[in-house]
Amino acid sequence: MATAGFTESQLTVRDAxxxxxxxxxxxxxxxxxxxxxxxxxxxxxxxxxxxxxxxLPEALGGSGLGISEATxxxxxxxxxxxxxxxxxxxxxxxxxxxxxxxxGTPNQLQRTIPNIISGKWRVCFGVxxxxxxxxxxxxSTIATKQADGSGYRxxxxxxxxxxxxxAAKMILLARTTPLQEVRKPSEGLSLFCIDLDRSQPGLEMRxxxxxGGRAVDANEVFFDGYAIPADSLxxxxxxxxxxxxxxxxxxxxLLAGEALGLxxxxxxxxxxxxxxxNVFRRPIGQNQGIAHPLAEAYMRLEAAKLATYHAARLxxxxxxxxxxxxxxxGVACNSAKYLAAEAAFxxxxxxxxxxGGMGYAVEYDVERYFRECLVPRxxxxxxxxxxxxxxxxxxxxxxxx
Numbered sequence: 240m241a242t243a244g245f246t247e248s249q250l251t252v253r254d255a256x257x258x259x260x261x262x263x264x265x266x267x268x269x270x271x272x273x274x275x276x277x278x279x280x281x282x283x284x285x286x287x288x289x290x291x292x293x294x295l296p297e298a299l300g301g302s303g304l305g306i307s308e309a310t311x312x313x314x315x316x317x318x319x320x321x322x323x324x325x326x327x328x329x330x331x332x333x334x335x336x337x338x339x340x341x342x343g344t345p346n347q348l349q350r351t352i353p354n355i356i357s358g359k360w361r362v363c364f365g366v367x368x369x370x371x372x373x374x375x376x377x378x379s380t381i382a383t384k385q386a387d388g389s390g391y392r393x394x395x396x397x398x399x400x401x402x403x404x405x406a407a408k409m410i411l412l413a414r415t416t417p418l419q420e421v422r423k424p425s426e427g428l429s430l431f432c433i434d435l436d437r438s439q440p441g442l443e444m445r446x447x448x449x450x451g452g453r454a455v456d457a458n459e460v461f462f463d464g465y466a467i468p469a470d471s472l473x474x475x476x477x478x479x480x481x482x483x484x485x486x487x488x489x490x491x492x493l494l495a496g497e498a499l500g501l502x503x504x505x506x507x508x509x510x511x512x513x514x515x516x517n518v519f520r521r522p523i524g525q526n527q528g529i530a531h532p533l534a535e536a537y538m539r540l541e542a543a544k545l546a547t548y549h550a551a552r553l554x555x556x557x558x559x560x561x562x563x564x565x566x567x568x569g570v571a572c573n574s575a576k577y578l579a580a581e582a583a584f585x586x587x588x589x590x591x592x593x594x595g596g597m598g599y600a601v602e603y604d605v606e607r608y609f610r611e612c613l614v615p616r617x618x619x620x621x622x623x624x625x626x627x628x629x630x631x632x633x634x635x636x637x638x639x640x
Contacts, residue, residue, distance in 0.1 A: 260319035262566030286358025317500025441465035
């Protein structure tokens with residue numbers, strides 16, 4: 240990847256993370272994909288070097304860097320050959336902690352953040368539900384306050400919760416005021432930082448078998464009167480949706496970086512194969528039918544890269560500049576995620592086709608990349624919803640959802 244235009248801190252992150260990732264070759268990720276085994280030692284290595292706190296305050300043991308540097312870290316991890324699985328093993332630790340770091344109480348921060356940064360506790364993000372999908376404002380998981388004020392009882396279901404099997408903490412969004420009792424659907428939702436205590440009643444997890452990223456678990460999580468203490472509430476009760484927006488835009492940037500890394504990794508594999516594979520007594524890369532699609536895939540990734548790091552810079556700048564509107568940040572971050580996901584898909588598809596029959600073989604890695612490249616197109620928000628959002632916010636067209 241060209242280095243022009245990046246800050247010294249971003250390039251330092253890239254170099255250091257690349258060196259760490261070099262200890263985990265493609266064979267490591269092939270094995271963990273096939274056995275569906277969590278890359279716990281990879282997560283531990285990142286924790287030992289302090290990378291889990293890259294965008295968290297120095298006062299809490301973090302590096303105090305921005306989402307720009309965190310995006311570079313995620314791109315580097317994916318590009319190393321770890322793909323989406325490697326990136327997703329720490330994904331929530333980076334973005335789901337942003338709302339907690341901003342709105343958590345001093346006690347919550349001192350108790351939780353250092354353990355996340357050290358790798359002692361892993362984190363998952365509990366928002367998506369099976370019956371609401373992207374309609375977050377109508378989620379039905381409820382947190383009912385106990386009469387004695389000691390805490391809440393959570394009842395409901397979450398789905399597609401990454402790393403729930405290995406997480407000690409969940410950042411949970413639940414409704415504390417029934418939908419019919421609020422003025423606007425965005426009200427009455429509250430954010431919690433809860434323990435996932437498997438020994439306590441009212442908590443059940445079921446792993447979802449999936450196409451790609453098999454090294455990290457995805458789950459259905461069921462709550463049935465699960466007890467959580469009052470001090471697990473993050474920020475003010477009923478303000479949870481506004482709070483999680485601080486993490487959602489960050490997540491768009493991180494996921495865009497991961498998609499870029501995956502696309503560049505696939506493209507590198509394809510170019511190497513095209514240089515060395517000889518058919519009809521010449522390298523297949525000499526044929527424009529091979530070369531031109533690869534060149535086009537590269538240019539798409541480069542364009543998406545510009546959008547991604549523009550969005551990340553805007554997100555970071557907004558912390559000090561209140562004149563930057565949230566809509567402006569949202570458009571930039573969603574656009575970056577869309578463009579990077581599409582560019583990654585084009586690169587991964589072309590990488591498989593360049594390899595021909597060998598693109599179907601596990602040892603060449605591109606089949607794994609192709610399975611994983613669908614993730615950023617689907618999650619955490621679909622392409623269609625991003626197009627809806629940009630239509631409304633930029634083109635001022637009537638809202639369609």
